[in-house]
Amino acid sequence: MAQSRIVSNLMAAAVLAALPLVTTGQTAAPGATSKVPRAADGKPDLNGVWQGGSNRIGTWEEANGGGGTNATTGQITPFAVRGAPEKAPYQPWAAEKVLESFNRRGIDDPMARCLSPGVPRTTTMGLFPMQIVQTPKTIVMLFEVFHVFRVIQIDAKHPDDLESSFMGDSVGHWEGDTLVVDAIGFNDKTWLAGTGTFHSDKLHVIEKFTRMDQNTIAYEVTMEDPAVLTKPWVQRSTIMLRPGTRLREYECAENNTDLDRYEKLLKDESVFRRK
C-alpha cells in the first residue's frame, strides 16, 4: 500500500535523522494530526480498546511478548516517545529502597499478591488491554488486569470524604484536545511504574491523554509525592488502539502459586538476589 510505503520511508528517514541525537530525557509528541476521531460534542473520541506498555504494532505476541519496549523487530508506532526515560527522582533514602527491590528482582511486587496495580501503573502496563468509554460528563476506563476500573467525572471536584484506596479518585477536564485527569486519595500499597517504585499516601497524579491519530494516544503522567520524591516525576509514552480486541477476564487469585514459592525462596535470598 502507498500509505505503508510512506510510513516506512518516514521511519527510515527518522532513524537516520535521529541517530546522531543521543539524549537523555524524553521528548514530547508533536501536535495531533487532523485524523483524530471526534465525539458528538467535538472532543477527541477516546472510545475503544487500547493498550499501553508497548510501541510495537502487530500481533499480541509482537506487541507484548517478543515485542514491547525491548523489541528490535516489528513496526514501531508513530509518535512513539524517544530517548531514555527520566530516572525516578527519589529522595536518597527512598532510592535505596527502590534499588533494594530491584536487587531482589521484584519479589515484593504488590501485584504478585493480586493487589490492584494502582495509578499510573495500570495505564502504562503492557500485555493487558484497557477500554475507554466516553460520554461528555463521564469517562470510564476499564482495565482487563484484575478487573480494575476508573470512573472519571468531567469538570468535577474530588469528593471531600475520600479514604485512601488503591486506585484513588480521578476527576478530569479538557484542555483543548487533551484530557487532563487529576488523581488523589491513594494508599501506599502500589507501585508507580517500574520495580520497587513505591509511593506514599500523599501521591498526586496528573495525566494528559492526547489522541494523536486513529491509532495513538500520547500519554504524559506527572507524579508528585513530596514524602518520597525530590521533585515531580514525569513519564511519557503512548497508548495504542487495539482494533478487534475485546476485554476478557483476568482473575488473579484463581491459581496463584507465587506466594507459596516466594515463601520458600525468601528463606535464602542469595538464591535469587542480583547482589
Add this chain to the structure above:
Amino acid sequence: MKRASNPPFATLVLLLAAGISASAHHSFGAEYDANKPITLSGIVTKVEWTNPHSFFYLDVKDASGKVSNWKLEGFPPNVLYRTGWKKDVTLKQGDEITVTGWHARDGSDWGHSREVTFKDGKKLFFGPPAGTGDGGNAPAVADPAK
C-alpha cells in the same frame, strides 16, 4: 523542554528505553534463572487453563529411561487466546510436544515455558520471554554503585 533542533520526524525512531516496561503479574527472575534455558520433549499429562498463570505438565524421559513430570508455567487464558491458543483444543493430555523455557531456581522439575512445538511442526508461544516483572536491565533509580 523546547528542542528546536529536532529533525521533523524525530519521534519516529526505533529506539525506546524500557522505562515503563511491559509488566507481568509476578517476577520471572525471582523464580526462574534466565541463564538456565531448558528444552524438554515429552507427553502432556495435564493442562491447567488458569489465572494468573496457566500450567501444563509434561512427562519427560531422561537418558536412563526415568520419567519425570515437569510443571511448565505460562500466560493466563486471556493472553493465550490472543497468541493463538484455544482452550481444550490446542493442547491436550496425551499430546507429544517440545517446549523451550527456563529452569526454576530451586532446581525442581518446574520451568517457565516460552515456545511449544507440536508434532506437526506448528509453534506457539505459551509464555513470555525471560525477565518479565523482575526489574529488567536497570533499576528505576540511578544506582550509586555504578
